[in-house]
Amino acid sequence: xxxxxxxxxxxxxxxxxxxxxxxxxxxxxxxxxxxxxxxxxxxxxxxxxxxxxxxxxxxxxxxxxxxxxxxxxxxxxxxxxxxxxxxxxxxxxxxxxxxxxxxxxxxxxxxxxxxxxxxxxxxxxxxxxxxxxxxxxxxxxxxxxxxxxxxxxxxxxxxxxxxxxxxxxxxxxxxxxxxxxxxxxxxxxxxxxxxxxxxxxxxxxxxxxxxxxxxxxxxxxxxxxxxxxxxxxxxxxxxxxxxxxxxxxxxxxxxxxxxxxxxxxxxxxxxxxxxxxxxxxxxxxxxxxxxxxxxxxxxxxxxxxxxxxxxxxxxxxxxxxxxxxxxxxxxxxxxxxxxxxxxxxxxxxxxxx
Numbered sequence: 001x002x003x004x005x006x007x008x009x010x011x012x013x014x015x016x017x018x019x020x021x022x023x024x025x026x027x028x029x030x031x032x033x034x035x036x037x038x039x040x041x042x043x044x045x046x047x048x049x050x051x052x053x054x055x056x057x058x059x060x061x062x063x064x065x066x067x068x069x070x071x072x073x074x075x076x077x078x079x080x081x082x083x084x085x086x087x088x089x090x091x092x093x094x095x096x097x098x099x100x101x102x103x104x105x106x107x108x109x110x111x112x113x114x115x116x117x118x119x120x121x122x123x124x125x126x127x128x129x130x131x132x133x134x135x136x137x138x139x140x141x142x143x144x145x146x147x148x149x150x151x152x153x154x155x156x157x158x159x160x161x162x163x164x165x166x167x168x169x170x171x172x173x174x175x176x177x178x179x180x181x182x183x184x185x186x187x188x189x190x191x192x193x194x195x196x197x198x199x200x201x202x203x204x205x206x207x208x209x210x211x212x213x214x215x216x217x218x219x220x221x222x223x224x225x226x227x228x229x230x231x232x233x234x235x236x237x238x239x240x241x242x243x244x245x246x247x248x249x250x251x252x253x254x255x256x257x258x259x260x261x262x263x264x265x266x267x268x269x270x271x272x273x274x275x276x277x278x279x280x281x282x283x284x285x286x287x288x289x290x291x292x293x294x295x296x297x298x299x300x301x302x303x304x305x306x307x308x309x310x311x312x313x314x315x316x317x318x319x320x321x322x323x324x325x326x327x328x329x330x331x332x333x334x335x336x337x338x339x340x341x342x343x344x345x346x347x348x349x350x351x352x353x
Contacts, residue, residue: 019134019144019145019146019147020146020147020148020149025150025151026150026151027151027318027319027320028316028317028318028319028320029055029148029150029155029316029317029319030052030053030054030055030056030314030315030316030317031054031055031056031058031219031261031314031315031316031317032049032052032054032056032057032058032094032312032313032314033057033058033059033060033221033261033284033286033312033313033314033315034049034057034058034059034060034263034286034287034288034289034311034312034313035059035060035061035062035063035101035223035262035263035264035286035287035288035289036061036062036263036264036266036287036288036289036290036291037062037063037064037081037289037290037291038064038065038290038291039064039065039077039078039080039081039084040065040080041289041290042084042086043084043086043087043289043290044086044333045086045289045290045310045311045312045333046084046086046087046089046090046289047086047089048312048331048333048334048335049090049094049312050089050090050093050094051335052314052331053093053094054094054314055094055095055148056094056095056096056097056148056157057090057094057095057096057097058096058097058098058099058157058159058219058221058261059096059097059098059099059128060099060101060221060222060223060261060262060263060264060286060287061099061100061101061102061103061104061105061223061263061264062100062101062102062103062104062223062263062264062287062291063081063098063100063104064077064078064080064081064103064104065077065103065104066103066104066105066106066107066120067103067106067107067108068107069115069116071116071119071120071123074119074120074123075123078123078127081127082127096128097146097157097159097221098124098128098159099142099143099144099159099160099161099221099222099223100124100142100161100163100223101162101163101223101224101263101264102163102223102234104120104124105117105120105124105163105164106120106163109169109187109234110163111163111165111166111167111168111169112163112164112165112166112167112200113168114163117163117164121141121142121164124142125137125142139202139206140164140165140202141161141164141165141200141202141203142159142161142164143158143159143160143161143199143203143206143207144159145157145158145159145210146159147215150319151319151320152319153216153217153319153324154214154215154216154217155215155216155217155219155317156210156213156215156217156218156219157218157219157221158207158210158211158218158219158220158221159221160199160203160207160220160221160222160223161199161203162198162199162222162223162224163223164200165197165198165199165200165202165203166197166198166199166200167196167197167198168196169187169188169234169238170188170189170190170191170196170238171187171188171189172186172187172188172189172232173189175189176189176232181298182231182232182298184232184295184297185232186231186232186233187232187233187234188232188233188234188238189232189238190230190237190238190239190240191238191239191240191241193241194241196239196241196242197239197242198236198239198242198243199242204245204249207246207249208249208252208253211249211250211253211255211258212253212255215255215256215257216256216257216324216345217257217259217317217324217326217345218255218256218257218258218259219259219260219261219315220258220259220260220261221260221261221262222236222260222261222262223262223263223264224236224262224263224264225237225262225263225264225265225271225283225285226243226246226260226262226271226273226281226283227260227262227271227272227273227281227282227283227301228269228271228283228285228297228299228301228302229298229299229300229301231297231298231299232297233265233297234264235264247273247275247278247281250278250281251277251278254350256345256348256349256350257345257348257349258281258348259281259282259284259315259326259348260281260282260283260284261283261284261285261286261313261315262283262284262285262286262287263285263286263287264285264287265285265287265293265296265297266287266288266291266292266293266308267285267287267288267292267293267296267305267306267307267308268285268286268287268288268305268306268307268311268313268330268338268339269285269296269299269302269304269305269306269307270282270283270284270285270302270303270304270305270328270339270341271283271285271299271301271302271303272301272303273301279347279348279349279350280347280348281348282328282341282343282348283301284313284315284328284330285305285313286311286312286313286330288307288308288309288310288311289310289312290310291310292308292309292310293308294308296308303341304328304330304339304340304341305330305338305339307330307332307338307339309332309333309338310332310333311330311331311332311333311338312330312331313328313329313330313331314328314329314330314331315327315328315329316329321344323344323345323346324344324345325342325343325344325345326342326343326344326345326348327340327341327342328340328341328342328343
């Protein structure tokens with residue numbers, strides 16, 4: 001097989017796999033990401049992001065604070081973000097990927113019952129310049145995937161839609177009143193029966209097909225945190241049967257290299273979820289492009305953080321080593337590294353039989 005024909009086959013693979021991109025043959029791939037940025041804020045964090053020269057920047061939701069039933073107002077708020085010099089600087093210098101969370105989808109903590117989800121989707125996809133032939137325009141919701149091929153390796157992005165199909169969260173009614181760790185008011189309780197959905201059956205079917213596709217590292221982008229324990233706020237932990245379903249799907253497909261990036265909570269942390277017969281599932285939360293919060297909730301799965309100041313997340317994959325290196329960092333608005341955690345790809349891969 002000639003080198004030209006081999007390159008031709010690689011390009012065809014990427015096209016058939018979804019949104020495929022070939023990259024320059026350097027050794028590293030940098031993924032910057034963040035969430036919770038107000039269109040009313042100057043957002044200087046984007047200038048810091050550009051200094052690190054990422055290959056992509058992933059918006060993980062609450063990309064603006066729409067919170068409206070007026071679609072003209074929603075468009076105007078996206079327009080405010082578009083007009084910011086810092087956002088324009090980011091857009092000129094890196095490829096942008098995006099999913100949403102509640103405040104840019106509809107309003108606080110809303111799920112599938114938001115009455116303007118179709119209109120909101122059209123505005124979202126238009127703002128982020130989704131190609132008109134993209135499957136995102138054809139199916140309900142905004143879930144999607146991307147592929148980047150580099151140094152003979154494939155990096156897959158799976159961006160989850162955790163709003164369009166999600167059932168209402170279950171109101172808290174005193175289940176944990178004697179647990180002294182919860183020094184704050186709890187909003188929601190976890191479901192105890194599998195009679196609700198987080199992703200919806202169409203998205204679950206699509207997700208299984210994506211995890212079956214060949215990839216070396218798989219970045220799962222979700223607006224809600226995946227790897228934390230229950231904390232009374234929005235998270236996958238409120239739908240424990242759905243969280244378990246995702247973990248079982250990873251086992252079933254034997255998908256290697258799964259790593260979550262998440263947002264929502266207005267601080268940064270890394271959670272490490274340990275499950276039987278599965279490699280560790282890391283969840284790097286970056287939430288606070290402009291927003292802040294005054295405390296971090298209890299999380300026994302936390303191994304780094306929290307960082308309460310404005311920041312962004314950065315994952316660097318170094319393909320040069322035989323066992324590729326994955327470095328997870330959080331960088332604050334003053335361009336200081338606040339934490340770092342490094343693993344090898346083999347640590348998040350199934351052992352060969």
